[in-house]
Amino acid sequence: MNTFDLLAQGLLVAMQPMNLLYALIGVTLGTIVGVLPGIGPALTVALLLPVTYRLDPSGSLIMFAGIYYGGMYGGSTTSILLNTPGESASIVTALEGNKMARAGRGGPALATAAIGSFVAGLIATLLLAFLAPYVVAFAIKFSPADYFALMVLAFVTVSAAFGDSTLRGLTALMIGLTIGLIGLDQQTGQSRLTFGLRELTDGIEVTTLAVALFAVGEALSVAAAGKRAPDTIEAVKGSVWMTASDWKRSWKAWLRGTAIGFPIGAMPAGGAEIGTFLSYSTEKALTKHPEEFGKGAIEGVAGPEAANNASAAGTLVPLLTLGLPTSATAAIMLAGFQQFGLQPGPLLFTSNPQLVWGLIASLLVANFMLLVLNLPLVGLWVKLLTIPRPWLYAGILVFATLGTIGANPSPFELGALLVFGLLGYMLRRFGFPIAPVVVGLILGPMAETQLRRALQISRGDLTTLVASPISITLLTVALIALVLPIILRMRGRGQVLAQLASDED
Amino acid sequence: MRPFIYAAAIMAALSAPAVAADYSIIAPAAPGGGWDQTARAMQDALQTEKISSSVQVTNVPGAGGTIGLAQFVNDSSGNANALIVGGYVMVGAILTNNSPVTLKDVTPIARLTGEYEAIVVPADSEIKTLADLVAKLKADPGSVSWGGGSAGGTDQIATGLIAKALGVDPTKINYVAFSGGGEALAAILGGQVTAGISSTSEFESQVASGGLRLLAVSAPQRIEGVDAPTLKESGVDVEIQNWRMVAAAPGITAEQEAAINADIEKMVKSAKWQELLKTRGWADTYLAGDAFKAQLDKDIAATSTILKDIGLVQ
Amino acid sequence: MTPTEASPARLNEKERRPDRAVLAIAVLLLILSGVVGYAAWSVSARSVAYGLGPTAFPAFVGGALLILSIGTFIAAFRNSFPERDHDEIAPVLWIVGGLLLQLALLRTAGFSIATGLLFAATAKGMGRGPLWLTVPAGIVLSFVIFLIFTRLLQLSLPAGPLERLIP
Numbered sequence: 001m002n003t004f005d006l007l008a009q010g011l012l013v014a015m016q017p018m019n020l021l022y023a024l025i026g027v028t029l030g031t032i033v034g035v036l037p038g039i040g041p042a043l044t045v046a047l048l049l050p051v052t053y054r055l056d057p058s059g060s061l062i063m064f065a066g067i068y069y070g071g072m073y074g075g076s077t078t079s080i081l082l083n084t085p086g087e088s089a090s091i092v093t094a095l096e097g098n099k100m101a102r103a104g105r106g107g108p109a110l111a112t113a114a115i116g117s118f119v120a121g122l123i124a125t126l127l128l129a130f131l132a133p134y135v136v137a138f139a140i141k142f143s144p145a146d147y148f149a150l151m152v153l154a155f156v157t158v159s160a161a162f163g164d165s166t167l168r169g170l171t172a173l174m175i176g177l178t179i180g181l182i183g184l185d186q187q188t189g190q191s192r193l194t195f196g197l198r199e200l201t202d203g204i205e206v207t208t209l210a211v212a213l214f215a216v217g218e219a220l221s222v223a224a225a226g227k228r229a230p231d232t233i234e235a236v237k238g239s240v241w242m243t244a245s246d247w248k249r250s251w252k253a254w255l256r257g258t259a260i261g262f263p264i265g266a267m268p269a270g271g272a273e274i275g276t277f278l279s280y281s282t283e284k285a286l287t288k289h290p291e292e293f294g295k296g297a298i299e300g301v302a303g304p305e306a307a308n309n310a311s312a313a314g315t316l317v318p319l320l321t322l323g324l325p326t327s328a329t330a331a332i333m334l335a336g337f338q339q340f341g342l343q344p345g346p347l348l349f350t351s352n353p354q355l356v357w358g359l360i361a362s363l364l365v366a367n368f369m370l371l372v373l374n375l376p377l378v379g380l381w382v383k384l385l386t387i388p389r390p391w392l393y394a395g396i397l398v399f400a401t402l403g404t405i406g407a408n409p410s411p412f413e414l415g416a417l418l419v420f421g422l423l424g425y426m427l428r429r430f431g432f433p434i435a436p437v438v439v440g441l442i443l444g445p446m447a448e449t450q451l452r453r454a455l456q457i458s459r460g461d462l463t464t465l466v467a468s469p470i471s472i473t474l475l476t477v478a479l480i481a482l483v484l485p486i487i488l489r490m491r492g493r494g495q496v497l498a499q500l501a502s503d504e505d
Numbered sequence: 506m507r508p509f510i511y512a513a514a515i516m517a518a519l520s521a522p523a524v525a526a527d528y529s530i531i532a533p534a535a536p537g538g539g540w541d542q543t544a545r546a547m548q549d550a551l552q553t554e555k556i557s558s559s560v561q562v563t564n565v566p567g568a569g570g571t572i573g574l575a576q577f578v579n580d581s582s583g584n585a586n587a588l589i590v591g592g593y594v595m596v597g598a599i600l601t602n603n604s605p606v607t608l609k610d611v612t613p614i615a616r617l618t619g620e621y622e623a624i625v626v627p628a629d630s631e632i633k634t635l636a637d638l639v640a641k642l643k644a645d646p647g648s649v650s651w652g653g654g655s656a657g658g659t660d661q662i663a664t665g666l667i668a669k670a671l672g673v674d675p676t677k678i679n680y681v682a683f684s685g686g687g688e689a690l691a692a693i694l695g696g697q698v699t700a701g702i703s704s705t706s707e708f709e710s711q712v713a714s715g716g717l718r719l720l721a722v723s724a725p726q727r728i729e730g731v732d733a734p735t736l737k738e739s740g741v742d743v744e745i746q747n748w749r750m751v752a753a754a755p756g757i758t759a760e761q762e763a764a765i766n767a768d769i770e771k772m773v774k775s776a777k778w779q780e781l782l783k784t785r786g787w788a789d790t791y792l793a794g795d796a797f798k799a800q801l802d803k804d805i806a807a808t809s810t811i812l813k814d815i816g817l818v819q
Numbered sequence: 820m821t822p823t824e825a826s827p828a829r830l831n832e833k834e835r836r837p838d839r840a841v842l843a844i845a846v847l848l849l850i851l852s853g854v855v856g857y858a859a860w861s862v863s864a865r866s867v868a869y870g871l872g873p874t875a876f877p878a879f880v881g882g883a884l885l886i887l888s889i890g891t892f893i894a895a896f897r898n899s900f901p902e903r904d905h906d907e908i909a910p911v912l913w914i915v916g917g918l919l920l921q922l923a924l925l926r927t928a929g930f931s932i933a934t935g936l937l938f939a940a941t942a943k944g945m946g947r948g949p950l951w952l953t954v955p956a957g958i959v960l961s962f963v964i965f966l967i968f969t970r971l972l973q974l975s976l977p978a979g980p981l982e983r984l985i986p
Contacts, residue, residue: 178851191862192877322691388947
């Protein structure tokens with residue numbers, strides 16, 4: 001049987017009414033748990049996996065796929081509406097998405113995230129079905145030096161989120177890198193910056209930091225503003241749906257986000273976050289409305305959300321073709337496969353085609369369900385914003401701590417939430433951008449690890465860093481991205497100087 | 506909210522009524538990991554076989570299991586219903602983290618399952634046999650980069666033991682730590698490192714499909730269904746097993762310990778447990794009572810020595 | 820940190836005095852740089868056979884923080900940080916207190932009571948009361964959340980006397 005027949009057969013199974021119901025339940029549960037700040041898709045799947053044990057294999061697989069996509073999607077809703085990313089891959093979504101929500105454009109932001117996720121999920125799942133073996137051959141050729149070059153590129157793109165001051169942007173980034181140093185050194189197992197506290201040996205969870213800086217920091221900041229901030233904000237200005245111009249600005253961003261997210265998700269050490277960073281800076285570089293970035297540009301939501309979902313499908317490429325669980329989520333999915341006595345790996349496509357295609361079909365169905373479930377709810381979600389501020393933020397803190405307690409019920413985690421929440425408040429007060437802190441925590445350890453691995457394998461030979469065409473290309477792109485804006489600024493120097501002068505007044 | 510009501514109805518119909526817990530098991534790891542799976546498998550077997558009417562699993566992740574261990578020792582002393590799952594990785598983590606609480610503070614019950622280490626190279630590698638690898642290692646230890654799991658874990662300990670057995674300086678081993686099995690496997694397949702070392706099951710399907718060449722396993726005898734010599738028969742005197750165990754609380758009486766031992770033995774012999782082992786691909790390396798305690802002491806002593814030799818513990 | 824006392828009085832004046840709050844940030848960055856540097860120095864097994872050791876990256880970060888600290892000192896004297904509005908401290912203290920209370924009571928009083936108190940404290944901080952109404956409301960809300968997440972979604976949350984009332 002060829003690929004199309006197998007896929008069609010899988011779809012037929014997945015479309016049975018009972019299986020559609022399972023998909024709906026899976027998507028709903030995944031979204032509910034995924035919405036909790038601090039509980040990302042990996043934990044969502046892990047927590048809900050036992051629920052699927054009780055069904056027959058095909059039903060279980062379908063519910064499982066629904067939970068996975070639902071968990072991926074759930075995080076973006078709180079990111080956009082409440083500036084509280086549910087997981088690390090939707091941090092970038094909060095940058096523009098929340099600005100849109102505050103300007104009464106939460107509806108279009110949610111819609112472009114939902115449709116973008118659907119489009120990206122659809123394309124990426126099809127790519128997974130037809131191109132997986134080729135993609136994976138490329139992905140495993142990535143050496144530590146190539147990864148390091150990718151990290152350098154990602155670091156350069158972080159500057160897109162720096163805001164109006166390089167000094168404060170870099171400071172925020174370095175604070176993130178410092179937090180990233182906490183814990184055991186991956187290469188030698190030595191503890192660094194743990195001050196003898198055992199709870200710090202595993203480092204600071206990205207989700208804990210993100211929830212603290214965004215949700216708790218935001219709540220403190222709003223409370224401190226007192227009467228200055230309005231009690232409620234206008235939830236809907238203009239249409240709750242996307243306008244023609246929104247569509248026009250979104251669709252290219254969806255496609256670009258998919259093109260960036262899928263291959264990076266497929267890389268064994270890629271991860272969903274890097275795709276979202278790169279997508280955001282790509283959109284910022286290409287947009288016709290640069291003045292809107294930082295104030296609620298729809299491309300800045302559409303691209304990263306698509307990248308985030310495409311990389312979720314990308315993660316399945318090494319999992320299904322090589323049996324490589326390359327992310328926490330994939331590792332838990334592996335456990336999910338094992339409940340059917342199924343060992344993902346190079347033989348899976350030939351030894352168990354029905355199950356593999358069943359899963360891929362389930363993903364397509366789950367993806368569709370997600371859209372069906374979420375689009376009608378956009379209007380309802382947006383109403384959240386009409387809740388008076390005290391109740392809204394009290395609720396946010398309840399759910400933020402619920403996520404943290406559910407993930408790890410230790411007083412230490414809650415303490416970390418408070419300390420970093422205060423940090424978030426202070427950063428806001430003095431005009432430091434928040435995102436680079438989280439980005440530093442994500443990228444710092446990755447960059448350090450890859451650089452040290454590269455140099456360890458080459459036994460200290462620095463030329464290994466520019467030894468492959470991949471790393472040379474990536475570093476060149478990074479260099480251009482770094483130097484080009486400086487040159488442009490030099491050419492428009494008069495203008496900048498004028499601005500500086502006006503700043504000084 | 507309609508779908509949620511359906512979900513609620515189905516969930517309510519499916520979930521078992523809550524009864525007072527007979528056993529509460531601490532899995533000192535996040536949901537999904539090996540120790541968590543072991544704890545949940547125990548829960549399944551103990552309940553299905555009616556050895557215990559209700560078993561609760563709590564996850565206390567962190568620091569190689571030492572956070573869960575510390576909490577267990579502090580909260581459960583003298584509680585005959587409390588169990589904790591652990592494993593060989595904990596032995597190393599206690600040493601590298603300088604944990605104040607050690608396995609001496611709990612009552613070891615039994616080793617349940619275990620996995621042996623496998624040494625592999627990419628299929629297109631010029632290294633064909635273990636002898637080739639040994640020769641390269643002896644000539645220039647740094648030229649062999651090893652890809653494996655986290656620093657100070659079973660995989661790195663195994664490379665240290667191999668170096669020592671060959672008379673090579675263990676500090677000169679070029680061990681590259683990867684965070685998860687998947688990442689290490691990708692680096693090995695992609696030819697980024699010379700050789701790979703990890704649990705046999707991690708490499709199983711890649712070896713079967715011809716992507717990797719299996720050079721040796723760290724078992725005492727050849728493993729059924731695995732076409733590779735042991736390290737010992739190839740002249741490298743190393744035997745190491747990444748085991749998982751169950752332990753009881755400190756301060757319980759001898760009778761209580763015997764009762765737990767009996768329950769666990771009943772569980773291990775049960776059809777459900779054997780079936781679970783089979784579906785998960787875990788080897789039954791059950792060892793209980795004093796024999797296990799003696800083996801544990803031996804493992805702790807050997808691990809402490811080798812971690813010092815590698816230079817990870819001062 | 821002492822930004823709130825230092826800033827508002829000064830904001831009305833246009834003269835060039837160093838921004839004291841920003842100076843404090845510069846000092847904090849300097850201290851952080853020292854801490855990271857010390858951490859790099861104090862790692863027990865520092866040498867590795869090949870490549871970079873565990874101290875190289877901390878040394879880099881420590882150095883970068885030192886430079887940024889100097890940059891912030893300069894910024895303080897040039898007054899180049901954005902102007903700040905006057906912040907109220909009482910609401911912040913209510914929320915921080917709520918979080919501390921939740922942290923302290925979680926293990927003993929259980930999820931619902933601890934989280935209900937956080938809910939009431941946050942609402943109070945933002946100007947809604949009275950506590951005799953919001954505390955029970957928060958506890959009921961948290962209890963419903965507890966039921967949903969533990970019973971239906973099998974999340975494990977700390978139980979206290981209230982949660983143990985229902986079987």
